[in-house]
Amino acid sequence: MHRLLLLIFLFSFQAGRLFSQQNVHPQSADYQWPTDPKVRQKLDKWQDQKFGMVIHWGLYAVPGMIESWALCSEDWIERDSTQSYDDFKKWYWGLSKEFNPVKFNPKQWAKAGKDAGMKYLVFTTKHHDGFCMFDTKQTDFSIAQGPFKNNPRADVAKYVFDAFRKRDFMIGAYFSKPDWHTEYYWWPKYATPDRNNNYDIRKHPWRWNQFKQYTYNQIGELMHNYGAVDILWLDGGWVRPLETVNEEVRSWGAAIPAWSQDIDMPGIASMAREAQPGLLIVDRTVHGPYENYQTPEQKIPEKQLDHPWESCMTLGNAWGYVPNDQYKSASQVIHSMIEIVAKGGSLLLGVGPGADGTIPTEAIKRLEEIGKWTSVNGRAIYNTRITKAYKDEDTWFTQSKDGKTRFAMVCLKDGFRLPKVISWKGNIPRKGSEMIFLETGSKVKWTTDGNSVKVTLPGSAKATPALAFSFEGR
Template sequence: MPTIKKTKTLLFSAILTSSTLLSQAHNVSEGYVKPTDPLVVQNLEQWQDLKFGLFMHWGTYSQWGIVESWSLCPEDESWTQRKPEHGTSYDEYVRNYENLQTTFNPKHFDPQKWADAVKKAGMKYVVFTTKHHDGFAMFDTKQSDYKITSSKTPFSKNPKADVAKEIFNTFRKEGFKIGAYFSKPDWHSDDYWWPYFPPKDRNVNYDPKKYPERWNRFKKFTFNQLDEITSHYGKIDILWLDGGWVRPFHTIDPNIEWQRTIKVEQDIDMDKIGTMARKNQPGIIIVDRTVSGKWENYVTPEQSVPEKALSIPWESCITMGDSFSYVPNDHYKSSQKIIETLVKIISGGGNYLMNIAPGPDGDYDAVVYDRLKEISAWMEKNQSAVFATRSSAPYHDGSFYYTRSKDGHTLNIFHLDEKSEYHTPAELTFFVPEAFKPKSLKVLGISSKVQWKKNGSTIQVRLPADRSKLQYATVIQIRQ
């Protein structure tokens, strides 16, 4: 994270004004290649049923409570300003940042506590940052000593030191699909940011065509780390590759601002990586994000929700707080806002990957557990309208959002009111597709009988007094 400038510290609007903006940011207007491998197709279909996933950005940077990795990057000084107490020069800052390895000791790390809380809230898959752009590995790589299991890291003495392994094993045991986030660029590697040259921006700081031996070493290093993740960490369902500037030069879209900064060839050989990953993990979904083609099995709008339904698999990655990384006193979104965002995403056919960042002690903020408990109560009543559903025309009509069961026999209508704390109106009138012939209607979370009538292409529902029990949204389920 991120592929678009400033997405880390600035809170973007949750709604893009048009699908064109999404296309510009994530290359989804053209170039999507539908997978043909039957196991990948099956995995992707199952993943689309899950709807709600957990994203976790976690690393040594949590100790400073700063944006992950990006303060190392000269191009982004304007929005990730380095604090003087962390270093008065760039070189000193980098040394101090990398020295955070020697104090990282998250003694309260308990992945079972996380899994229990998010599972109750309806999350069904997890994507964990095995390595971010700073190069610090949260897994036991043999390719580098810049890792959580190094003897330089105090937590290495803990029996749960290989946190990626612990997280994957724990969440897998609870029935989650497992996703491994991995940064293709590595700003700690001398073969990506060669100390001979100063780094100028996020890109490799030398020309790989002029120094092919160095670039080939970096390719081998990247391949070997991804081989480790996909062969030594149990079943991995998703390989979520970030750092889309590491890409073949011919794939650059000059209409996208951050891609115009790429001045040299950075072909990492995704065919070789993807083939290896699929050999190690048959059916694995590969997300080479922002690089359209056969290795971007779904697209990933960041901190935003497309206004219209997309015809290809997609997932919005959005923070529960304002930041992807842990920041003290972060502003966490309300449960109502989270539910509203989930409804908008699933009505457009997407998945919601919500990021929660652990702190330096290895736990979430207390407010996170409060939010998850509140979401759990809503999900317990309304999950049948959320999971294993697909988008359904008209998708979104005023305050109403639609999903359908995969067999087409059930239509779910969500009513939102974003202007205030949600209160269910006494009466709701909404559109239904002409071909849909309702036979029964119920409001989820209400036991009383509901009066309703169909008039042409609309349905009018009168809600009983116990509608006051409903929170965040009213969910109407109609069967034909």
């Protein structure tokens, strides 16, 4: 009964946490373009993809609760007041003895992503709780050492990456820089007051050097043992050199230690790119040479940005699996994608498999609905770049990489009656050129009146989240 009450409490806490933490990674104008030609080439390829899937899956799927953060003792965290913090940590980490995803089905995940029109993957190999979803040799705290260890697919990350590669996805490995399970980050000698390491690194350099080596070794395993990897997506931006702490970091509201949590990113990057030439490194919020694209979280920038970025957003209300999650409609996701792409970014959509290893049926349905739109309108999304005039009310614009073709995407409200005529201002087609309605591939009639364009829809047009058109721009 005590455990049941605890879980109910944590489920109710989940929604509140989403609002308190959703904007901790805003976009920034402080961007440094990579100089390595292979990285620039990979970055250009990544900018063609536009739509990806991020999968949070770990111990937190067993009770269906917030990912890792309940372990963190900060004032925005709520836990069952009748249980001691130490008992809670023992219970949470003890979930490793229960996590046995016997229905683990990465082929289902990859098919769902492909059906939705997704082009790249970011899979959580390790979240802040330190539980590894790959067969690391640095710790026994992994999926490959618990009840699932005798399963032929116990090295989960390998089978996830393989399944998505077979669907032609670019492959990204999410990796948490902080690790709250290892004694080299949270030393059991001391309390754990917040997300930071809990000892003075200046006084205990040996211990921190052990953590740096631990981190280096684990990333090395991912870079050397799991085939081609395109993206190393590093989370936990408070683990950073002290001199890089700025007002953006202070605005998170977390404590800033007096010492530097420097893990030697130049050394990690050199090793990783030797194994994976051209690797994109996304050291979130640590602006500079190892933040190859930026990652505003649960938010879309107000204006168009001219450097690489993605909005990472959840399909439901949570990153990982929680029971009875409320999923966004296909229209919501499609409208967000259109806005993001027109502003120069990519959409990384979060999906959380359950403890059994399958994605919930309702989430699969949403992804299929999204795919019905992307399968016929994808030309306006994929392989596109920004155009200076990118918005007119509910109409958004992109263009082909060579600049010869312009695309207009008109977002329609759910339940809105399909109009006979669509109009927008700006982005005037070249005189005498054809305009194509992407949904049917048919030509449509258009006229201009000054700076306005009017398009007559064919009688075969159906209600859809957004109407997309291609044309030659002036």
